[in-house]
Amino acid sequence: GESVGLHLPTLSVQEGDNSIINCAYSNSASDYFIWYKQESGKGPQFIIDIRSNMDKRQGQRVTVLLNKTVKHLSLQIAATQPGDSAVYFCAETRGPKFYFGSGTKLNVKP
Amino acid sequence: DAGVIQSPRHEVTEMGQEVTLRCKPISGHDYLFWYRQTMMRGLELLIYFNNNVPIDDSGMPEDRFSAKMPNASFSTLKIQPSEPRDSAVYFCASSFSSPYEQYFGPGTRLTVT
Numbered sequence: 001g002e003s004v005g006l007h008l009p010t011l012s013v014q015e016g017d018n019s020i021i022n023c024a025y026s027n028s029a030s031d032y033f034i035w036y037k038q039e040s041g042k043g044p045q046f047i048i049d050i051r052s053n054m055d056k057r058q059g060q061r062v063t064v065l066l067n068k069t070v071k072h073l074s075l076q077i078a079a080t081q082p083g084d085s086a087v088y089f090c091a092e093t094r095g096p097k098f099y100f101g102s103g104t105k106l107n108v109k110p
Numbered sequence: 111d112a113g114v115i116q117s118p119r120h121e122v123t124e125m126g127q128e129v130t131l132r133c134k135p136i137s138g139h140d141y142l143f144w145y146r147q148t149m150m151r152g153l154e155l156l157i158y159f160n161n162n163v164p165i166d167d168s169g170m171p172e173d174r175f176s177a178k179m180p181n182a183s184f185s186t187l188k189i190q191p192s193e194p195r196d197s198a199v200y201f202c203a204s205s206f207s208s209p210y211e212q213y214f215g216p217g218t219r220l221t222v223t
Contacts, residue, residue, distance in 0.1 A: 032210060043114075043201050043214030044153070089153065093210065096141075097166060100153040 008087060010105040019077040021104045023090035028071060030092035030099075035064060035075045038103070039086045047075070047088075082108050114215035116202050122221045128190040131218050134183055135204030143212060144177055144187050145201040153201075159185065192222045 013019045025033070031052045036044035050057045050064045050073075057064050063076040073090050087103045115134040123129055135142050143158040157167040162179045170177070174193070179185040189196055199219050203212040 034210065041216075043203070043217050045214065046211050049210060096158065096160075098143075098155055098212075102152045 008103050008105045010107055012107045012109060013080050015080060015082060015108055015110050017080055019075075019080045019084070019106060019108075021075045021077075021088050021106065023073040023075075023101050023104075025071050025073060025090065025092040025101070026099070027092065027094060028068070030094050032093040033064070033066060033073050034091045034093070034098075035062075035073075036089045036091065036100075037084075037086045038089065044089060077106075080106075080108050082110060084108055114202055114204055114213055116200075116215040116218050118218060119216065120219050120221075122223065123192055124223055125193055126191045127222075128188065129192045129196075129220060129222075131187040131200050131202075131220070133185045133187070133202030133215060135185070135202070136206075136213055137183065139204035139206045139213075140182070141205040141208075141212070142179060142185050143203040143205075144185070145203065145214075146198045147201060147217070148198045156187070189220075192220075194222045196220060197222050 034049045035047040037047050038044045048059045048062050048064050050066050055066050061078045065074045077084055085108045087105050089103045090101045091098045114136055117132045140161050144156040145153055146156055147153045156169045157177045158165055159179045175189055177187045199217045201214050201217045203214040205212045
C-alpha cells in the first residue's frame with residue numbers, strides 16, 4: 001500500500017481524549033460530504049458520510065457535524081486510540097464528483 | 111472479499127516509456143474510479159466509470175493518459191509516454207449502486223526517472 005508524505009497540519013492528542021478534525025469546504029452547492037482515513041501505506045478508508053440536508057450524524061465513536069452557513073465540516077472521534085493515528089481527509093461532492101481536502105494528520109500519543 | 115486489487119504496487123520506469131496500471135474492483139461494484147495523489151495536489155479524481163462506461167474524464171491531465179474498462183472486473187490506466195511529473199501514487203476505487211461509499215485499493219507508487 002502507498003501513501004504520500006504530504007506537509008499536513010498535525011493534530012496531536014493524548015490516548016483516550018476526544019479529537020476534533022476540521023475541514024472548510026468551498027462550494028455551497030455540494031450535496032454530500034465524506035470523511036476518509038488514510039493510514040500510512042494504505043489507500044483511503046471510508047469513515048462516515050453526511051448529506052447536505054443534515055447537520056449531524058453519528059457512527060461508532062465518530063460524529064460528523066456540518067455547518068452549511070459557514071461551509072464547515074468537522075469529525076469528532078471519541079476516546080481516541082493509537083489505531084486512529086492517520087491522515088484524515090474530508091471530501092465534498094457535487095453530483096458524482098469528489099473533491100478532497102488536503103488532509104489533517106492525527107497523532108495519538110500513548 | 112479481497113477488496114480492490116491494484117497491480118503493480120510499485121513501478122519505476124524511465125521517461126518516455128509506456129506505463130500500464132491495473133485494477134480489479136470489488137465484485138458486484140458498478141462504479142470504478144481512478145485517482146492520483148501527490149504532495150503538491152493531494153488526491154485528485156482522474157476518471158470514473160459506471161457499468162464499464164467512462165462517465166467523466168475531465169480530471170485526466172492530458173492526452174498521454176488513457177483509461178479503459180473492458181469488463182466489470184478489470185480496468186487499466188495507461189500513460190504513454192510517461193514523464194517525471196507523472197510520479198505519484200495512483201489509486202483505484204470502486205463502489206456499489208452510488209458513487210459515494212468508495213472502497214480504495216492499496217495504490218500503485220509510480221516513479222518516472
